[in-house]
Amino acid sequence: MRRLMYFLPLVGLLILGGFFLKGFELNPRELPNMLQGKQVPDFDLKPIKGRDDKGFSSKDLQGDVSLVNIFGSWCVACQVEHPFLMAVKERNLVPIHGIDWREQDPDAGPEWLRKSGDPYTLVGDDPLSKAAIAFGVTGAPETFLVDADTVVRYKHIGPITPEVWKETLWPLIQELRKQ
């Protein structure tokens, strides 16, 4: 009996290890996506400076599968995913629309896009978080996959990496296009 006591720490450790292993599959930062399977919220954003198009509104999403990417020139992680978004645009894989979120200086966003390249089909300016709040954005970058009927199919938090693209986003896009 006394000998068995000495095995208790080992048993405890193994249980803890099991939980940690499971923990890797879970993402504590990933909160449930409340918009999943629902219509995108209504929004109508003005264009950012330098792009004299009509801006970006929820109606523009009708008719094609697209990505809505929340970004900001102040956001470091957005710079990380930026080259990848450019690659997606160059290959013309899927239209990416941008929401330029919480710029303190209205010139900062356009300036950044001019310097490092503009991967967006449409861009809306959202300095006061009107659209971002409706989308339930918790931080930038965040990317929503919206289908042709403007239903939100997926939300990705953080930069889009090649793995996320290959394993999740691209298969979903292809599947949605078939429907």
Add this chain to the structure above:
Amino acid sequence: MITEVGHFALVLALMVAGVQAVVPIVGAHRGNAAWMAVGRTSALTQFVLVSIAFAALIHAFMTSDFSVLNVVRNSHSDKPMFYKISGVWGNHEGSMLLWCLILAIFGGAVALFGRNLPPTLRARVLGIQALISIGFLGFVLLTSNPFDRLIPAPENGQGLNPLLQDPGLALHPPFLYLGYVGFSIAFSFAMAALIEGRVDAAWARWVRPWTLAAWGFLTVGIALGSWWAYYELGWGGWWYWDPVENASFLPWLAGTALLHSAIVVEKRNALKGWTIFLAIVAFAMSLLGTFLVRSGVLTSVHAFATDPERGVFILVLLMVYIGGAFVLFAVRGPALKAGSLFRPVSREGSLLLNNLLMTTGAGVMVLGTLYPLFLDALGGGKVSVGPPFFNAAFVPIMIPMVLVMALGPFMSWKRGEALATCKRLWPALALAVATMAGVGAVMGAGSPLALFGLGLAAWLFGGSCLELFQRIKLFHAPFSESLGRLARVPRATWGMTMAHIGLAVFIVGAVGSSTWMVESIQVMKTGDTVTVAGFDYTFHGARTFRGPNYEATEGTFTVTRGGEEVVTLKPEKRIYPVQGRPTTEAAIHTMVLGDLYAVIGDEDKGGGYVTRLYFNPVVAWLWLGSALLVLGSLASLSDRRHRVGAPVRKAQAEQAS
């Protein structure tokens, strides 16, 4: 070129660690003195090699060599030199290299200062130390190489997180790691003792200085982190029960328990298995801390770059080392001879109670910290466990501990007299009651729990002083005799007294600052005056200026009390353009009874500024208490018995007679 030298030195260090992990242990098994001696040489070689690697990385940061990826990600040529250097460990790769460096420093120190250890024990300790080195050097080289090049090199770097550009936080990780990694020595000693099947007073005495050093460093590290949170985060708080903070506190609790149970092994040859277990747990908690910070399985305000692949690697290391240790413990532990018996009411008994409460406290904290993960893994959804849980669960466990802390040192070994001890402590009780009554009269009896906490601190302070008085027979012998006795009090006893008084002082700070904090948030225009806790803050407007790598808005407040000027406070809000992130630099004026604390926020449309003004009572006591804890460990570390030659092992002495 220098970068490649560093990389190469690190690879060599890994190979040397490979030799060091095998040859001395086999040598100790076979009784081959030459093989055992390899441990010493290779530990010193490893230390030199890892130092070269670390120096190479520092060189890359100092010269802003942007062909090194790690420098690009974490440095910028505009940064002041101090932060260029601290940027070396302000990122994942560099901090893991620092981990390895400290591991090598401790290994080298055992090789250098462990001359009085029996050769087999030293060989085994160094061998196990090298096993740990292999894991972490491998981790750095395989998953987190700080020497990766980036060709072509960009013009400039991305800069260090502005929050980390701060003297407190520049020094926080090295101290924390000195503590974490220091416990690896106690761990290696425990493993060596299990392999040899022998734990005795001599063993306990050899482990003690290493444990004390690690504990002292860890205390400094935690205190620095807490101090940083206090003045930099700008919320006036100093401890948030955040998972990463808890991760640094867990090894501290286990280490404290280990320090006390090792005393029982040394003096009374009892609690051996338990002490070995605590030595394993203290290091396990250090690894757990590293794992939690680096893996991202929990959310934290300290979420630095985290990466699941690295997390898996550290988890494997944790399972291999601690799992291996627990297997050895399960197999060899029962063979450790049971030590001498003691009554529940005795010095041993009080130390054991301290141990049980410390470990229970640590267990509660593990549970609270990991509960979100447990629940999520079992499909229970997302939750976060916050301060209310920890305050409600942890604080009550500490109350009996502090009560007994004053009693324990009065008890004799083996069997003590509860009643007689309590009688001697009546002045401490009187002091506690007087404190409660006095503070209650001034502050009102609105928070009885806080009054009780202060009474507890007074009780501990009084008890610790009385113990010293009794030791030197103050008032019971001529004063000159008392003075002579005072001069002969062992340093280790001074260490205990200082540390216990330090905790009492700390409790005053913790209770006072969390109970009687006064906060005032408002928009102020130039000329406005706001009164906080009897101090009048007059706002004189704000100006903007440029620092070396930031732009700052600085507000000016003059603080007066009853018309008399106390101080001028100049809080800043800084924007670091490279990262586009703001930081707050609170202005703090420290006084014995409390800190005046001012933060300036954004400008509003009407030209006013959002200001947050606090009165944080007795915060300075937190830092003073922490300093006393550290001084106590230093005093104990300098005790004569750690410096004189090796004590003869009991077994050897018995054989000889």
